[in-house]
Amino acid sequence: MRTEPTWRIPFGMLMLLVGLAVYAIVIARYVPGIVGGWHPAFQTIVYIALGLAWLLPLGRFLQWMETGSMRPPEGSDTDT
Numbered sequence: 001m002r003t004e005p006t007w008r009i010p011f012g013m014l015m016l017l018v019g020l021a022v023y024a025i026v027i028a029r030y031v032p033g034i035v036g037g038w039h040p041a042f043q044t045i046v047y048i049a050l051g052l053a054w055l056l057p058l059g060r061f062l063q064w065m066e067t068g069s070m071r072p073p074e075g076s077d078t079d080t
Contacts, residue, residue, distance in 0.1 A: 008066075008068060012062075020054060023054055
């Protein structure tokens with residue numbers, strides 16, 4: 001358990017905000033041109049998938065912010 005402050009948490013939060021902003025701008029700029037003519041139901045599926053896609057690397061990123069390592073701690077139950 002960490003007892004002293006670390007630079008990774010404020011830096012990680014800043015990078016998370018910047019990364020999400022860039023991701024949102026890229027999605028807002030390019031995706032409507034691709035799916036704009038599709039049926040609204042298919043557009044909805046695409047936007048839901050893209051809205052959730054940024055969550056995939058979030059667990060490892062938050063783990064790095066807390067521990068400094070992207071790997072799960074040894075002996076953890078995350079391998080199952």
